[in-house]
Amino acid sequence: MSIMLWRFLGLSLLVALLGLGGCATVGGTPGDPLEGYNRAMFGFNDGVDKAIIKPLASGYKTIMPEVARIGVTNFFANLGDLWIGINNILQGKVGAGVSDFGRFAINTTVGILGLFDVASNAGLEKHNEDFGQTLGRWGVGSGAYVVLPILGPSNVRDGISLLALDWRGDPLWYVGNIPTRNELVGVRAVDNRANLLDLSRLAEEAALDHYAYERDAFLQRRRSLIYDGDPLPEPDPAKTSESGASKDTSARAETEFPPARITTQWGERVVTAADEELTPAQEFFRAAAQPVAARPEAAAVGGATYEPRIPLNYEALLAVSGEVRDGLVRTSLRPR
Secondary structure, eight states: OHHHHHHHHHHHHHHHHHHHHHHOOTTSSTTOTTHHHHHHHHHHHHHHIIIIIHHHHHHHHHHSOHHHHHHHHHHHHHHHHHHHHHHHHHTTOHHHHHHHHHHHHHHHHTTTTTTSOHHHHTTOOOOOOOHHHHHHHTTOOOOSEEEETTTEEEEHHHHHHHHHTGGGGOGGGGOSOHHHHHHHHHHHHHHHHHHTHHHHHHHHHHOSSHHHHHHHHHHHHHHHHHTTTOOOOOOOGGGBOTTSOBHHHHHHHHHSOOOEEEEETTEEEEESOTTSOOSSOEEEESOOOOOOOOOHHHHHGGGOOEEEEOOTTHHHHHHHHTOOOTTEEEEEEEEO
16 A cells, blocks of 8 residues: 555656646756756755665675575566566567567576576577656657656656556566565665666766766666667757757868869869869860879868879779770879
């Protein structure tokens, strides 16, 4: 009953924050209109973590032998493969879903209730899916970034999915004995935190703004998970001009050298890549090979000097390739 009440309060909080997000003023951090609330909740969670969760995780890691901790992690990861498989199928990745069910079957039996990850050694890849990712694959937007009490970083879509549906895909929820279920949930939380001790310490030491660091890392990771490690590039509002053009592109255009021009006795030719060999070579029709003098501006481009020349074995190359032409001479530009 207490878990149901906690989930109801969490959903109520998300709905309230969604309303606040709609009223948030424009001009704050993109994707984080609730930054004021989020920073306050981040501070609360950080305090709880330092006072209770982190000490428990540190003690657990110190007392438990590594092989035992790996077994505990494998046990809970094996239970998660069932819900992961369902979400893979809902996303249309039937092969991955079947693989997840195969992992569960192998690790539950041969791996002794999942304590040993036999499936990975057999070549069945471990996946990471939840219903929030499924909604993302279906085109549902993530909504505003939000920090949930105790649970930590999330967004409106994933938070609602977690509190309303993902928990029903957790096999621990169906454990009939409530004290045993609560103990298993607690052990899993401590084990997860113990596995993140080193990573969190590095983040705290490296980041000047720990909140912003964690927020950006979460958003990038969730986007990567939704697109299976190959997300589409997102335009950066800070690097886009009012006209919609990228400022980086505009800056590059301003610094690009103009096309170099060379003048021959038959007319002018434009060299679009002055620092690169022309491929294919410039073609000059109905004329014999003659020395070509480049204008000063062509030599000044990119700080390189260019001398058009024709290979000595040019006719032989044409004969071998079957491309002999009458009245056709090719030339190429090479840096001296």
